[in-house]
Amino acid sequence: MEQPIRPVKGRRRFVNFLLGTSIGGTLISVLYPVLRFLIPPEVVESAQSNVLAGRVSELRPNSGMIFKFGSQPGILIKTPAGEIRAFSATCAHLQCTVQYRDDLHHVWCACHNGHYDLNGKNISGPPPRPLEQYAVNVRGDEIFVSKG
Amino acid sequence: MKLVRVNGIYDWLDDRLGLEPLAAHAREKVVPLHRHSIWYYFGGMTLFLFGVQVLTGILLLLYYRPGEDTAFESVQFIIADVPFGWLIRSIHSWSANLMIAILFIHMFSVYLLKAYRSPRELTWVSGTLMFFIVLGFGFSGYLLPWNKLAFFATKVGTEVTGVVPVVGHFSARLLRGGDYVNGATLTRFYGLHISILPLAAFGVLFVHLLLIQRMGMSVPRSVEGQQLKTVKFVPNFALRDLMGWLVILALLATLATLFPWELGEKADPFASAPAGIKPEWFFIFMFQTLKFLPAKIGPVDGEVLGVVAFGVAALFWLLVPFLDRKSARGEKSPVFTLIGVIALLYITVMTVIGYLT
Numbered sequence: 001m002e003q004p005i006r007p008v009k010g011r012r013r014f015v016n017f018l019l020g021t022s023i024g025g026t027l028i029s030v031l032y033p034v035l036r037f038l039i040p041p042e043v044v045e046s047a048q049s050n051v052l053a054g055r056v057s058e059l060r061p062n063s064g065m066i067f068k069f070g071s072q073p074g075i076l077i078k079t080p081a082g083e084i085r086a087f088s089a090t091c092a093h094l095q096c097t098v099q100y101r102d103d104l105h106h107v108w109c110a111c112h113n114g115h116y117d118l119n120g121k122n123i124s125g126p127p128p129r130p131l132e133q134y135a136v137n138v139r140g141d142e143i144f145v146s147k148g
Numbered sequence: 149m150k151l152v153r154v155n156g157i158y159d160w161l162d163d164r165l166g167l168e169p170l171a172a173h174a175r176e177k178v179v180p181l182h183r184h185s186i187w188y189y190f191g192g193m194t195l196f197l198f199g200v201q202v203l204t205g206i207l208l209l210l211y212y213r214p215g216e217d218t219a220f221e222s223v224q225f226i227i228a229d230v231p232f233g234w235l236i237r238s239i240h241s242w243s244a245n246l247m248i249a250i251l252f253i254h255m256f257s258v259y260l261l262k263a264y265r266s267p268r269e270l271t272w273v274s275g276t277l278m279f280f281i282v283l284g285f286g287f288s289g290y291l292l293p294w295n296k297l298a299f300f301a302t303k304v305g306t307e308v309t310g311v312v313p314v315v316g317h318f319s320a321r322l323l324r325g326g327d328y329v330n331g332a333t334l335t336r337f338y339g340l341h342i343s344i345l346p347l348a349a350f351g352v353l354f355v356h357l358l359l360i361q362r363m364g365m366s367v368p369r370s371v372e373g374q375q376l377k378t379v380k381f382v383p384n385f386a387l388r389d390l391m392g393w394l395v396i397l398a399l400l401a402t403l404a405t406l407f408p409w410e411l412g413e414k415a416d417p418f419a420s421a422p423a424g425i426k427p428e429w430f431f432i433f434m435f436q437t438l439k440f441l442p443a444k445i446g447p448v449d450g451e452v453l454g455v456v457a458f459g460v461a462a463l464f465w466l467l468v469p470f471l472d473r474k475s476a477r478g479e480k481s482p483v484f485t486l487i488g489v490i491a492l493l494y495i496t497v498m499t500v501i502g503y504l505t
Contacts, residue, residue, distance in 0.1 A: 110421040
């Protein structure tokens with residue numbers, strides 16, 4: 001009696017297909033949640049656009065101070081001429097926190113020796129962009145800083 | 149009497165586990181002796197220091213508490229209050245640094261002697277992967293005490309990943325556990341340092357050691373074909389290895405006791421980066437390169453070009469055995485020797501400049 005070879009092969013291939021796809025499916029159903037778990041969720045920033053950054057009486061001319069702008073640091077500067085300015089304190093190069101150098105009369109980043117002038121413009125070193133500038137409002141002794 | 153009992157135990161185990169092939173391998177394994185044999189010891193020393201890291205790491209784990217408000221304080225507690233805590237912590241830090249230093253020597257000696265050539269390509273690849281894993285240990289472990297220097301080093305280090313084109317933003321978020329370096333990053337680095345990297349390290353190390361056992365020690369081309377003296381691995385070479393380990397242990401104890409590793413100041417996300425900030429010494433050559441690069445090179449940001457160049461260099465390093473066709477054929481390969489020497493000089497010079505400026 002002749003063996004019906006073809007259907008057996010076809011059946012075997014079909015079973016292999018089912019086995020292969022179910023292994024693949026199981027792997028995907030395990031790996032997908034794991035991969036998604038590893039990626040941190042986007043945290044909605046509090047829409048804080050105006051903060052009390054400091055007090056005029058605390059800020060000497062030719063000095064600077066770091067303030068909290070939501071979850072990020074900002075820098076408040078009183079120029080040697082007495083003008084108050086505010087910028088993001090996050091260096092445009094690799095995100096270190098900048099500081100005011102009273103000996104240089106401008107903003108400096110210690111991490112990679114980046115320099116910014118009193119307008120926040122990158123003037124020397126590796127920073128590719130200026131610092132983001134904030135609007136400053138002085139009400140009495142209080143200095144308010146707002147975005148844009 | 150005692151020997152009989154030991155033999156009895158061995159026979160009992162051998163019956164059940166089939167130890168004889170392993171014992172035969174240990175009896176037959178020999179190490180060639182020649183003028184470059186000294187370099188054979190550095191792999192073993194790295195392994196020894198890795199063991200020290202595992203042991204002291206487990207001990208530190210008993211007191212360390214990850215978290216923005218607890219990490220620094222718990223390390224302070226380990227140093228100040230736990231008996232011998234200062235010693236265990238200091239040994240962990242010193243041993244990490246010594247391990248990386250000796251790993252550099254091991255890696256460059258293997259490279260310059262072309263021990264990666266056929267048939268040991270996979271030994272090189274697994275060793276280089278181990279090197280990358282060890283750098284990962286260094287980077288993640290540095291943040292765990294949550295001090296100022298580590299905080300900014302991590303900020304810069306993760307941002308370096310962030311500037312890689314296409315996948316950068318995604319991988320920086322993945323590393324940080326969010327958009328910024330904060331407590332979430334600390335938790336993530338802790339998981340990486342004590343669980344993910346150790347698992348990877350044990351896997352790769354197992355393959356690395358297995359390949360070395362399978363293929364024996366590589367003999368440099370310059371002495372290949374000569375009649376070389378050999379010594380038995382067990383016990384002769386193993387005892388010499390042990391001497392090397394004792395020297396390292398003595399050095400480690402001296403350094404850890406006389407120069408206890410400092411903790412520094414607690415990290416403050418709302419403080420300016422302190423002047424004189426530097427990453428760990430083994431990352432300084434990259435840090436210094438990024439410092440030298442101008443803001444723009446043509447249309448591209450300088451740091452993007454720098455980071456991509458280091459990525460390409462790392463891939464080249466990993467694939468050296470497959471690129472160096474001359475060595476694979478057993479011929480001299482001066483170009484690759486030159487590349488190795490230049491890499492070594494570059495790292496040394498940039499590191500020195502980084503410390504002097």
